[in-house]
Amino acid sequence: MSVVSVQHAAVSYGGRAVLHDVTLDVPAGQVVAILGANGSGKSTLVRTILGLVPLDSGTIELFGTPQRRFRRWARIGYVPQRMGAGSGVPATVGEVVASGRLARRGVFRPSGAADRAAVRAALEDVGLLDRIGDPVSTLSGGQQQRTLIARALAGRPDLLVLDEPTAGVDAASQDAFAVALRHFGGAGGTILLVAHELGPIEPLVDRAVVVHDGRIAYEGAVPEPAGHHAQPGHDHVHPHAAAERPAICVAPTDRMPSR
């Protein structure tokens, strides 16, 4: 079963086309990484899947239901790009994570034992249970990012969507994050993530999708990093995936297929 199915999607901002004829399938239980250079359209693709950006044409299905009729949003946990958890908000780590339960329980029902257990389990997953009572503002950037991931996990979603979850995050937090994702995936969860560098998540990724200029330029196994191409002594042994695609190797953070 496909958890996300995008067919021939086209998206534009104010008349400027940003995604062209994008087709993407995320099967249940898979970890799919969307890679690509800055401005290639990765975030737009994810935001379109979540219904935050309208389609010009094409179709999207979520859990087999056309997106416009899909109502079970609690099945999806979303961690947006570079969202500060601690920006002036005096909330504790536990409170931020508990807010991830709202869609599950409804705003007007008080939180119960199941909610508290889910919050603790999610914080345990990201290695921050010992900080549950601390103000978010006292956490490092990486720990704040882990708090946001715990908030998404606390809603017990079936699909986790993460936009650049490890960008600018310290190594310890990246490792904690990889552990949390492995746990979520091991329990049958589906993961769609946008990344520049996969780092410790790389072994978890079943399929990589490279977006270039608003089109899918490559789909398959995680490509080799391209950042070392320009270094002296690097023998450029891996051929480009297709003759018309050499331009995906444009930024140090881009990745090229190894075959």
Ligand SMILES: Nc1ncnc2c1ncn2[C@@H]1O[C@H](COP(=O)(O)OP(=O)(O)OP(=O)(O)O)[C@@H](O)[C@H]1O
């Ligand atoms: N809300 C918006 N209004 C107008 N243009 C936008 C908007 N959001 C993104 N864009 C433009 O659309 C293009 C794709 O942006 P998008 O954020 O999807 O790329 P990205 O691959 O996620 O890049 P990054 O890695 O920098 O986040 C870029 O040219 C960007 O400037």
